[in-house]
Amino acid sequence: MNYIGIDIGSTCAKVVVLDEQKNVCLEMVQPTGWSSVDTAEEIKKKLLAEGIDPDASPCVATGYGRVSVPYANKMITEITCHAMGALKINHSQDALVIDIGGQDTKIIRIEEGMVKDFIMNDKCSAGTGRFLEVMANSMGMRPDELCTLAETGGGVTISSMCTVFAESEVISLIGRGEPKENIAFAVVDSIVSKVASQASRLHEKGEAVCLTGGLCDCEYVCKALEKKLQSQVITSPQARYAGALGAALAAAKIKL
Secondary structure (H helix, E strand, C coil): EEEEEEEEEECCCEEECCCCCEEEEEEEEEECCHHHHHHHHHHHHHHHHCCCCCCCCCEECCCCCCHHHHCCEEECHHHHHHHHHHHHHCCCEEEEEEEEEECCCEEEEECCEEEEEEEEEEECCCCCHHHHHHHHHCCCCCCCHHHHHCCCCCCCCCCCCCCHHHHHHHHHHHCCCCHHHHHHHHHHHHHHHHHHHHHCCCCCCCCCEEEECCCCCCCHHHHHHHHHHCCCEEHHHHHHHHHHHHHEEEEECCCC
């Protein structure tokens, strides 16, 4: 028996499959594209190719596209799934989780294995992966390239929290000949400052933080966030799958 967790986010769709011992036996990630329905069908085909039948296995869907997975036995919010996944990854029952997603940022406080409180920024793309993507496109770079370059820059800030106006600031900085590394620094600093400001409402000084989401692989983002929060930021490559992992753990509780 396999347990399937599917997290269809605004930018990427992640899949985690657990075996009967609840060990990860498969991880997949792909762009969500314009249609969550098509993405769900593509995921089903890939699972079948791996010998896993989602119609015969417990399956839980999460993320903004969770309603588009017709073969899921259950739909659960991303807050709950990210919390469950983060606890599993960090082998802890208490954590402050920061998930920087494509279109939103979630701050989740977990105590004794339960979600105690959360903050979700889903009204503005500032402080999200989308903000980073837009700024990187303006500079003719990939987001990961921008993050790497940012570590060598400094001395520049982006004052606007609105993505449209911030993009105009970046274009102006390019036009006046500001070095790319300084602009990259300003972009990452803007994202990290926004996230840290949100997290401060639930974060206790010195408390370790678990970072999940698409930027968890970016070493410089972790360093910058540690500096802003004055706390250790814990992450791992598996942390980008936290939502899907939590969904798979929830699937393990389903009896077909």
